[in-house]
Amino acid sequence: MIAGLLALTISVTSAQDFRMRAPKVAQLNGATYSAADVKAEIEFGRGLAARILNTYPLVGDVVMQKYVATLGAGLAAQVGRPELTFHFAVIDSPDVNAYACPGGYILLTHGLVKLLANEAELVGVLAHEIAHVNERHVVKKLKLKGKGDSAVDGLGAMIGGATASFRVAIQTLSAEAMKLLFEEGLMASEEVDADKIAIRALHATGHDVNAWVTLLEKLRKNLAAGQAKVLAKTHPKVEDRMQLVHAYLKNNPNAAGRTNEQRFTRYAHP
Amino acid sequence: MRTLKLAPLALLCALTARADMDHQKNTLIGGRAATMAGAYTAISDDASGAFHNPAGLAWATSSSFSGSANAYSTTDTTYKAAIDGRDWQRESANLKPNFFGVVQKTKNQTFAFSYALTDSLVEHQDQIWQNLTGTVDPIDLYVLNLHTEDNTYLVGPSWSRKLNDKASFGASLFYHYRVYRRAQSQFLQYTDGDDEASYNNVTKKEKGLRPKVGLMLTPKDKWSVGVTLAKTHLVTALTDAQENEKAKGNATYSFAQTKSRRKRGTPLELETGVAYFPSAFLVVSANVDYYYFAADEARDDVMNLSVGAEWFLSEKHALRGGLYTNRTNTPELTSVSRNREHIDLYGLTAGYTLYSQQSAITFGTVASRGEGKAQIYTGSAAKADVSRTTLDFLISADYGF
């Protein structure tokens, strides 16, 4: 509830959304989603992940994949939605980015993994993506774009349908989701929410919150060098993201923890 | 104290009650808007936005329909010491469905269709006074029967679209229809054996168009500013009055009928509002509304103010409240004015809404009170003190789809 209320108070900050009152915000935050909603979300997320993997194949290093999958599953066990099974993989893309598909399918680019220096930075990235799934950001966004603006599970109706119109609807929705992840990005407020949860997750699991600072520094250098263009377009400014973590460190001076560089280097940067 | 002779048509023109053209905010439209005292021009993001500010429809979060009714609406007017030192009290009470609207959102535009009952009065009075000795000619019996209905309906479509993330535009075009009917009979039995009687019927019908355009802006995050412009254009107006009276000292009745097509002047209405949304749980808003009459109309320009707030206790329960003015457009009474009433009303509103997944139900109350002066005697500038109290209990329901 705390995370939900946090989202309630935070999510309505963009020019359009501040008008939304509490009942609508709660509805969109998924405070009342059903098992059928979750089922549809997982199915849709699987499909979305399959689309991404069709474009960017899996990195062939199985040890690295298992490392990321195990670490991610461990983190999800602590901070993820208990009704979901989260899946993690690294895709063969030089971009610096990560994609959180509904239902818990989380894909990191190889370009991002190469940028990381230790396990704490990786945990931070995984936590950020888990937060997007927890808060159902993509699901809500697609529902916003859906044909009817109703809170009724349009996804489930479409996935369950066998007719051509349903198939076209799913394909269209899936294409919109790809555009959302690869071009448009989520709302700045949602990225801020995910950052906040990532910072808190690092602290909660005993990892060094300063890893988030070093990660953002690297992203800033990347952007300055003209790389990570898509990330720049789809995420808030690094300076704004830095402010968040600095504020957290100021309020929680004991937020240093482990970075576990050794294990990270062994499995992710052999 | 010398009092005035009570002529048969003495009270003819003092029949301004709730549904009157002397005030602009006789009925607050829509459950949410009404319980926020009508301070809604900068919010208007639901079906009642069609009436308050069509630009707000662009911000509605879903298609919906909404209906509200004043489940019990009363007006109590007291003219103090009006008849031989005694108060004359008039009451009206009715149930009035005040709004129904449907909003349909498409990808880029929002459409609505709505109906509003902006003015409504049903007044029925059967009163008897006996032994009036303070009048010029003492009266044994004075019987007054009065039935008045006055309803103004608006019905029509609205359209709105966002210009960008921070601005929207909207327009409504309402068909205006007003029907006023009054049937009044008076009988006076004088102590000297003579009597007077009058039977009087008036019907007024108006048809016209009421366009309203609106703009809504987001000058800064969490702030909204709205402005609207509207005017009722009467296309046809017909007044048909019939009188049948027998004055004191006469043995026979005289009958007269008059018809008029004169259209009353209607004001240019400029409404401006601002709202601040500090969180998903709270919004506070204010309106300043101006009504400009043409110079040749015997009406004063009016400014009304209203402030309102909506506070969510949780995602299921909300409380609302507000204060508003409903000032008169009649000029101050003078020694040369006749049959005029001048009362400024001040009101407060309160409401509670229960929300569920897709619907909401609102219960509320709107109350106003004012004191002023009224010239209730035909041909006389004498003023009576008058006080008016209105009380409405309203109920409304909204369903989103």
Added chain:
Amino acid sequence: MPFLLTMLALFPAWGADFYVKSLKAPLLPEARNGVPPIIQLERGTKVEAGKQEGPFTAVKVAGQSGFVNKLFLTDRPPEAKSSLLKQEIDISTKARRRASGFTSAAAARGLKEDSDAIFKTLGDDADGAAVKKVEAWNVAEAAAADFLGNPDAAIETTP
């Protein structure tokens, strides 16, 4: 005043029931990491929540008092895990229950018979085989949580 009451409403007073959302949550004697926990709370444990201290919530559970990181708590009871493979998935009654946010874990995690339907719908745009490969790398929660918490734990490197 309304704002103050709203802010108060966001934070639970003593007596508000919360549940452990994470697989395991340490009940700490102080509101900070790095101290040995009093006990480890299991997922689904009900606690009585009190005041906030930074990212931690004071809680009372099983006669003990301590602090739990807020991120490990939720206001609704999480569904218990069920077996993915054998249990019949019944969402007929639970699926429509919305108000308390209950979800059917079995329904959520189980794969229905035509689980490849979404891949068929997306056709050549989707690589379903790759998704199944990713799913096969899954590790049981308990083992994964141990791996996360123990910096010296290793993974199997044989392919």
